[in-house]
Amino acid sequence: MNGERLMRFAPICGVALSLVLAGEQSMSQTQPATIPTVVAQAMSFEPEMFGKPQFFDGLTPTDWPGALVPPGVKVIGGGVVGDSAMFRIQTAVFAFSAQSNPTEVLRATLAQGGYTRHDLEPVHSGGGFVETEPSTFTAKYCKGSTLATFGAVDSAQAPLVIAVHLVDGEAGRQNCAPQRDRMTPGRFPVTVPRLSPPRGAMAFGGGSNWGGSGGNMESTLRTTMPADSILSNYAAQLVAGGWTSEGRSTIGDGVGVQRFSFREGQEAWAAALIIITVGDRREVLLHFTMAQ
Numbered sequence: 001m002n003g004e005r006l007m008r009f010a011p012i013c014g015v016a017l018s019l020v021l022a023g024e025q026s027m028s029q030t031q032p033a034t035i036p037t038v039v040a041q042a043m044s045f046e047p048e049m050f051g052k053p054q055f056f057d058g059l060t061p062t063d064w065p066g067a068l069v070p071p072g073v074k075v076i077g078g079g080v081v082g083d084s085a086m087f088r089i090q091t092a093v094f095a096f097s098a099q100s101n102p103t104e105v106l107r108a109t110l111a112q113g114g115y116t117r118h119d120l121e122p123v124h125s126g127g128g129f130v131e132t133e134p135s136t137f138t139a140k141y142c143k144g145s146t147l148a149t150f151g152a153v154d155s156a157q158a159p160l161v162i163a164v165h166l167v168d169g170e171a172g173r174q175n176c177a178p179q180r181d182r183m184t185p186g187r188f189p190v191t192v193p194r195l196s197p198p199r200g201a202m203a204f205g206g207g208s209n210w211g212g213s214g215g216n217m218e219s220t221l222r223t224t225m226p227a228d229s230i231l232s233n234y235a236a237q238l239v240a241g242g243w244t245s246e247g248r249s250t251i252g253d254g255v256g257v258q259r260f261s262f263r264e265g266q267e268a269w270a271a272a273l274i275i276i277t278v279g280d281r282r283e284v285l286l287h288f289t290m291a292q
Contacts, residue, residue, distance in 0.1 A: 032057040038153045038161050039077035039093050053081040060092040067113040068148070068164065070105050072097060076161065083169065090166040093153065102162045106150050115141035115148050118176055127194040127241070129219035129284065131203050142176035189215060190264045190288060193241025197221055198233040201282070214269075214289030221282040227256035227275040230282050234273055235260075243271070261291070 035055045054061075056078045060069060064078065073094040082088035096102045118140045141148040147167040152159050167175065189210055197203035201223035208217045221230065228251045235258050239245055243262040250257045254277030262269050271288035 035079075036076050036093070038158065038163075039079060039091075051082055053079050055079045061090045064090060064092055064166075065113060068092070068109060068166075070094060070096070070102075070109045072100065085169055087169045087171040088167070090168075091163055093161060093163050096160040096162060098160065100160075102152075102160060106162065106164065110141045110148055113143065115143045115146075118142040118147075127192045128208070128217050129203060129286075130194060130196045131219070140175065142172075145173040145176050147172045147175045190262075190269060192217060192286070193237055193243070195219075195234050195237050195286075198223070198225055198230055201225055201230070214287070216288075217286045219284045221284060222280060223282055224280055225282065227251060227254055227277050227282065230275050230284065231256035231258055231273065234284065234286075238271075238273065246270075267291075 032055055035057050039055060039057075056062075058075060058077055060075055061078045061080045063080075069075065069092070073096055076093040076095055078090070078092040080088065080090050094102075096105065139149065145168065148164065149167075150162055150164040153161050153163050189212075197219075198221075201221045203219050203221050207219075209215055223230075228249070231249055231251070235245060235249070238260055243260045246259040246261050256273075256275040258273045260271040260273065262271065268291040269288055270291045271286060274285040274287070276283040276285070
């Protein structure tokens with residue numbers, strides 16, 4: 001069976017594990033006695049996964065490029081977490097004036113600094129599991145192997161306070177690499193409806209594999225939602241996309257299963273949607289096979 005595994009978040013997870021195993025590294029510079037609250041909020045990437053963060057009060061991180069300080073802003077602070085050889089996030093927090101448009105200013109600043117837009121392409125041209133992009137990563141820019149993103153720290157209370165993140169190391173290289181391994185139209189054997197995650201759940205790690213008579217699609221959700229609710233969410237989208245729900249769903253011990261049938265041209269297909277609970281993760285598998 002040919003396989004294709006599309007794991008955008010895998011490099012981050014792998015590097016995070018390496019950092020955890022390596023343990024905390026001592027910081028060579030003295031930390032500020034206090035830091036602005038918005039700086040701490042901007043660094044809310046579960047930093048214990050990547051090592052001990054270093055904070056800067058009123059300054060950008062030591063290695064921050066001067067070209068990425070927008071004109072006319074106030075530098076509130078910043079932080080660094082991780083290892084530049086493997087996975088490092090540098091963050092700078094800027095306060096913009098009321099007369100400015102932070103998004104347009106930052107787009108121009110990134111362009112002048114040599115960064116180009118690098119949005120992720122859909123995993124499947126026609127549908128399949130949709131991954132969730134964290135709010136500060138709605139637009140991505142790359143310069144070589146360095147990834148840049150930005151977003152408001154608190155869009156409701158402080159929309160003019162913007163955090164800019166630079167990701168380098170292996171994670172930056174993976175995210176900024178050309179998207180060569182996306183599936184091209186017509187290669188997948190069946191048409192799968194677009195499957196969005198339940199509200200409040202983060203979906204990541206989508207993948208697929210297939211053979212001559214069937215295949216699988218999969219995704220991982222970060223949520224505490226019960227398996228039956230997730231099953232209902234995706235089942236409704238499959239039915240809306242023209243698939244037929246067969247019989248009643250089965251729920252038990254954190255596992256949910258629902259059978260489906262559908263047609264691809266003149267061919268009859270059978271499918272099963274499976275949800276597996278693993279701690280605060282929900283593994284979602286869609287298996288389909290040609291009906292004989």
